[in-house]
Amino acid sequence: MHCLLIFTFALTNPIKQQPWEFQHSDVKQGDLLGQGAFGEVRAGTLQLKTGENVEVAIKVTKGSSDLCKAKIKEMMKEARLMRNFKHNNIVRIYGVAVDEQPLYILLELVTGGALNSWLKANAGKVEVKDKINMCLGAAQGVEYLHVNRCMHRDLAARNCLITKDKVVKISDFGLSRMGVQYQIRTAMKLPIKWLAPETISTFTFSLKTDVFSFGIVVFEIFSDGAEPWEGKTNAEVKVAVTNGQFVSMPPCCPEPLRLFIAEHVFTKDPAQRVNMSEVIFEAPALGFSKY
Numbered sequence: 001m002h003c004l005l006i007f008t009f010a011l012t013n014p015i016k017q018q019p020w021e022f023q024h025s026d027v028k029q030g031d032l033l034g035q036g037a038f039g040e041v042r043a044g045t046l047q048l049k050t051g052e053n054v055e056v057a058i059k060v061t062k063g064s065s066d067l068c069k070a071k072i073k074e075m076m077k078e079a080r081l082m083r084n085f086k087h088n089n090i091v092r093i094y095g096v097a098v099d100e101q102p103l104y105i106l107l108e109l110v111t112g113g114a115l116n117s118w119l120k121a122n123a124g125k126v127e128v129k130d131k132i133n134m135c136l137g138a139a140q141g142v143e144y145l146h147v148n149r150c151m152h153r154d155l156a157a158r159n160c161l162i163t164k165d166k167v168v169k170i171s172d173f174g175l176s177r178m179g180v181q182y183q184i185r186t187a188m189k190l191p192i193k194w195l196a197p198e199t200i201s202t203f204t205f206s207l208k209t210d211v212f213s214f215g216i217v218v219f220e221i222f223s224d225g226a227e228p229w230e231g232k233t234n235a236e237v238k239v240a241v242t243n244g245q246f247v248s249m250p251p252c253c254p255e256p257l258r259l260f261i262a263e264h265v266f267t268k269d270p271a272q273r274v275n276m277s278e279v280i281f282e283a284p285a286l287g288f289s290k291y
Helices: 069-082 115-121 128-147 197-202 207-222 234-242 255-265 276-281
Strands: 027-036 039-047 053-061 093-097 104-108 160-162 168-170 181-183 204-206
Touching: 027 053, 053 069, 069 093, 069 104, 115 160, 115 207, 128 168, 128 207, 128 276, 197 204, 197 207, 197 234, 204 207, 207 255, 207 276
Parallel strands: none
Antiparallel strands: 027 039, 039 053, 053 104, 093 104, 160 168, 181 204
């Protein structure tokens, strides 16, 4: 006669799931919002730990056979960085679902989409007071990052989202770094038309280079989403910017703001450039309170 022994095991110290880690079963996918090299973005719902359901944008990565481990690592780094940020002008991250493939990154759903696309779609219909508030929202978001010692490094209207209430939120933290200065070793592909002179000439990024790029975002907002230096090649822009020639704000930009950007943001020497807290401090004098 044989006896069948049955053993049960329990982990004495199971790995505790972090508050930002979810199961795929917590997520329900909805409509496709867009696609990119990493995979796709879908609308959906997420069940929080409290049981509450919230609408989210789901970054769905391609399967591991299509998406290299380095890219997944990069996206996870972005998610870890973003989870520390809580500000009305920063896109919120709820967390990640990594228990199975594909990987999900779960973000606040911002229904207006990318700011540059929204501006183009609404060209000629947006009042100056709304554009002023968009600039202020972007400035507040960038200042929050800088107070928390984070360089965005890729500020542009395409990397901002806008809500149905016209609130601008900074997004896309794939190139962001913690710290106050960072230098790349090689001439990687860079968005030349948004870069500060010192980044073009020495590949150096800092909080002050973000300030310069913020000025380009202001240009985009008042230009209805037009690309800076339209009609110019990257080579031509490099020569112009490193020689201290910068884009001019369109006439619809209020004069105090236009002059402030020209004199204190678009500077060749970063030491002469204001920081984002100074931009916020000067906001009433720049016309923000008039509208």
